[in-house]
Amino acid sequence: MHSTWADLAAYVREEYEVIEEREDEIRLEFRFEKYDEEDERSQIVVLLREVLDNKHEWVQIASPVGLAASVDLAALLREVGHGSIACGAAIMGDHVVLRHSLPLRDLDVHEFDDPLALLAGTADQIEEMFFGGDGY
Template identity: 75%
Template sequence: MSTTWADLARYIHEEYEVISEQDDEIRILFGFEQHDEDDERTQVVIIVREVLDTQHEWVQIASPVGLAASVDLRALLTEIGHSSIACGAAIMGEHVVLRHSLPIKDLDIHEFVDPLSLLAGTADQIEEMFFGGDEY
């Protein structure tokens, strides 16, 4: 059975806190298990349907970590190279984002959930380490 964007969007709505949605974009607030009641950390994650060569559907998972102008990009990229297996970094607009992309066709839900969790966790750590907070 082939997976579609509609299937994935339905799953996202059932499992995550959707904070906004447009045509091919869903923003969620990814929550982490609390180790301390006073430290409720979350991460904004943007899930976007992309079409490659006008025929192949992909899903891009991205999370902003901070403003590109206010960080040592070499140090940030070095850290991501050492600590991440499920995402790369890019500058989109004014922000550094961590992102990962997957083809939608025949997508098993674990092929989406595991990278989403890893990306959100890495983005939260990078944001804390390089930007000193939990703004995104």
């Protein structure tokens, strides 16, 4: 199966809560299952269309966890390095983000759900651990 950005965007609009959309970017609010009435956590996730070598479409999944200036980056990178299998950390603008990329060429859009959920869950844990809350 050969998926395109348009295929993925249509799937995301149908399955997730899109909060903003631009030509090559979709922002969504990933909601976690509630454990109790008090526990309503969610995570902002940004999907970006990337084109490699002017011909290969990829989707980058990124989630902000906090401001880079207000965290021990070495400790955060160690935690991501030891505790995550599906994402790496980067600084984008002023924010630390966790991100993962997938080639769209061979992606069945349903195979997108697990990496998205894993990244969002990891970002939520890192955000709680290093920034003490659920700001994103």
